[in-house]
Amino acid sequence: MQFDKPATTNPIDRLKVVGQPVHRIDGQLKATGRAKYAYEWHDPNVPYVYGYPVGAAIAKGHIVSMDVSAAKEAPGVLAVVTALDVGERKKGKFNTAKLFGGSEIQHYHQAVAVVVAETFEQARAAAALVRVEYAEEIGAFDLKDAMKTAIKPKDVGGAPPDTAVGDFDGAFKAAPVSFDATYTTPDQSHSMMEPHASIAVWDGEALTIWTSAQMIDWWRSDLATTLDVEKEKIHLMSPFIGGGFGGKLFLRADAVLAAFGAKAARRPVKVALPRPFMVNNTTHRPATIQRVRIAAEHTGKITAIGHESWSGDLPGGQLETAAMQTRLLYAGENRMTAMRLATLDLAEGNAMRAPGEAPGMMALEIAMDEMAEKLDIDPVEFRIINDTQVDPEKPERPFSHRDLVSCLRLGAERFGWSDRGRPASRREGNWLIGLGVAAAFRNNLLVPSAARVRLDHEGVITVETDMTDIGTGSYTIIAQTAAEMMGVPIEKVVVRLGDSRFPVSAGSGGQFGANCSTTGVYAACVKLREAIAQKLGFNSEDATFENGEVRSGNRSVPLAEAAGSEGLAGEDTVEWAKLADSHQQSTFGAHFVEVGVDIATGESRIRRMLAVCAAGRILNPITARSQVVGAMTMGVGSALSEELAVDVGRGFFVNHDLAGYEVPVHADIPHQEVIFMDETDPYSSPMKAKGIAELGLCGVSAAIANAIYNATGVRVREYPITLDKLIGGLPDVT
């Protein structure tokens, strides 16, 4: 299916199942522990053995030699495979750092060996016996230093690194009110609950692999490249995933090590990356340094807005696109953005939930708060004054649908925004109380997505697509989509996901999964409807699918009967034509936060949170709300505690576990509320839905920062906002 013009009325608009608060269909499996994650696949007849990884102990340099003799002689050891053994490998398309192979060490904890043994304990014990001699080289680990030699890349994900409209410098200088500040965001860790894990089973040249992957086809392609086998020989499965947040978008070392280990040991091998490997072996959200400049008239109208960002990555890597949203979010005739990439020899920086916008909004939305204060305009109003219905860099391009203003106004009303006072003006006992707001913004991305839908003689609809459910609710919304399209109750739909034998879907990333994968299912259902109509001799245009029957004129046939003993199937791929060129598709929201800051200690506590989101049709208010609430929680960590500490001498992240990388605990999280604007966006897809999962994170941390400022009068521009950054500026206790 080519989606090339805005959607008109279609069966989804019936909203009998889609849009309804359907409970997660995999909820029972998860509450009983029966959902099987990567490491848990098991055939009692298969003699699985265990692989344990060895990571590089230096950040940059080369392996001079490896001594694995003690490890090989350790009890139970079946094989030791080293990076030198497998030699230089071709790198997959999506990775920057090499996962395994060759003597070069690009970052700390890069995999240098896997030890395979009969039991897990034996493999772990033997892994400690591998000796490696390194030739260490001096690396760069400090972004503040490395930014001085940062480069301007040719492009950033297809977009230019710099944009300029009008005369930014001139307008900035000429404006009656202007503001210029620099913000920093730290390196952050996905820290999803399930660490990376894979099981590899070879049968001759064919490889079966169970893993924890957000993108089945990307993993399969890159694994084929790295192993130098045909892609078709690899069968990759990932039906349940214990969270990803971008950390499982791209092939990871566990899959490669399991495959090499299994080959060497001639046994099926399970490899899990220990928790500390998640931080220094895989990817993380890179730190940024961001400069934001805003100039405006006294009325609050922005006349110039500029956003520059610096981030680092390994040579050949990519930058964090933190200035991207500033190209689209607010009006202003004169504008500039620029993004620069520094070289750092830390683990690979790459996508983490809402890459670009998450850290970008952390800076921009504090700057908007600061500018509003300078103008003496309410920050909600300041944002509304500068709303735009067109792409401000290309005014001929309207937004497909943009309702930021309503999000702000409704949120302000519901949250009691009018109670907000001047900074440090509200105190309850030892608590300084403050309110903060930020806009939420994240683009809606469109990725091709395919599905196959089958109807059997019992009237059961089975959907097969390699789409993944990383906790997002894909199983449920895909079942809703098929039920709606085929006119059956959701109990009649079986959804099978995360298997490379199924048609290639959008996968889970960039908040495109829900809209794109359900549209792929929609397209396949259209094909199935056509096949059913054709078989029955109905004109498919006239056929109505409802109550388990297909009806045309005065004829109606139960689907089970229409299927016949052979059953029927439909398969299709949605391809996205150029609608996004003429109309900018984005999602919008407003975050409101109330905090308390202890006047004596500077400890910050969130008191309540509200998100109002405008993201097209909400396919399932339960799963959508869960995504937003979870994102708000992640935003609390991002604002208050999450920070990978860099050892700039040795070149690694020090707090590489959940004891040291402080994600929020439940006592940090108080009342949270989410409101969805009732809207549809026909430009996005026949589902008229857009992404929501990342929108929920964008802006939250800035709203918290702004609330802390309102509470204390202390402006912190370096995340996370810990008490030491507040304590010196707090008002007197008495």
Added chain:
Amino acid sequence: MQQTGRIRLILNDEDIVLDDVPATGTLLDWLRLRRRLTGTKEGCAEGDCGACTVLVGRLLDGDLVYESVNACIRLLGSLNATHVVTVEHLAAPDGALHPVQQALVDHHGSQCGFCTPGFVMSLYGLWLASDRPGRPEIEKALQGNLCRCTGYEPIVAAAEAVAATRPSAVFDPIERTRADVKEKLAALAPRQTIRMGEVGNRVVIPADVGALAEVLAAEPKATLVAGCTDVGLWVTKQMRALDPVVFINHLQELQAIERSDGGLTIGAGVTYTQAFAALCEMVPALRPLIDRIGGAQVRNMGTIGGNIANGSPIGDTPPPLIALGATLALRATAGRRELPLEDYFIEYGRQDRRPGEFVESLFVPAPAADDRFAVYKLSKRRDEDISALCGAFRIALDHAGTVTYARLCFGGMAGTPKRATHVEAALRGKPWTEATIVAAAMAFEQDYTPLSDWRATAAYRMLAARNLLMRFYLETTGETAQLHRFEEVA
């Protein structure tokens, strides 16, 4: 080594006999890899995330108690004569969910689902412990469970719904077998010392404290394991080989709490959960610290004796215990000796524990009625985090308001938990005034040379130590500067 005896336990509804237990094997790996009970998850392998939470039933003073524990760091050898209950045991045979599971489904407390079984088990532990838990109790029960994608609000909502309605559990796997299990566990307590494994991989479960002393006399380098909350990490994070491993968590003689007029005697094997109940009764000011040590799982496993014996500079119990003037009893075959707790810590990694000795008990004297006492823990995250520093303060004043007694002890400021003797001297005999505090605070530099690590810089630690003294002073004069998260919990 000659094998004597075997490890016996109950797993869900199955009697288990093990005669080959790896010395450093964890309960989690055994459940997942050997028993194929994969509902219990590994999130961190260090007792932080709670995805591996299971319940362990044991006899305590003749009662059968079930406590949530972290299976990831709980060594398998520590489970003799216990009943291990995993998430697979909860639903009825016909598949009907237990009310705590159903509530998580109904309130959308699960997204990726990886943390969910752990939350289920923590909530089930709470279900068993409390009929109508309030929010503070719920929060405490869930303190040791992390979730990264759902956020916590729906999970707490599920727990509150269960608490509000207390649906009848048609099938409650533990209640229905309680009497049987109690009888069985009583029969499983070892009557002779259990020994298994070859050199390099030996497990010893002494029959009693006398046998423990003999084992240690013969093997002075043995690793003693009580709660596994520290040694578990030596295994999962440092990949250390330990041999032999001597389990002492079952020794009832080390689990006595004796109250006397002079104070409390606490056996080295008493868990935090048990010890804190008694300690807080005697010294209510300990409560704010105790609520912030680990999560429920860690407090149910970790022992007071272990927290002292391992000699960690950032253990949370030594600073207040030293400030309270606690003394330690060490035992060996040769006999028993006592020493002030502060003298036990010699330097980083070195304690006054002679070959063959083990920590037997701790005596905590009751403070005088008008003593002022407080303890403050500073950590980057308020709950479930390791201290950057922990300071305990105890002073006594005479009628004129002069300091007659001062005892201050800090963790995180030196290589061991250490008293601030110079500050104490600067306080003693002085009026309890702000001027005295300001002057005395300067003496911290003579007491401590803290190090910088990623938890805090040396400068921060020094400044915070001074400020905590000021905070203590302000609180004795009526100011309050503490967040009370769980104040409703009795």
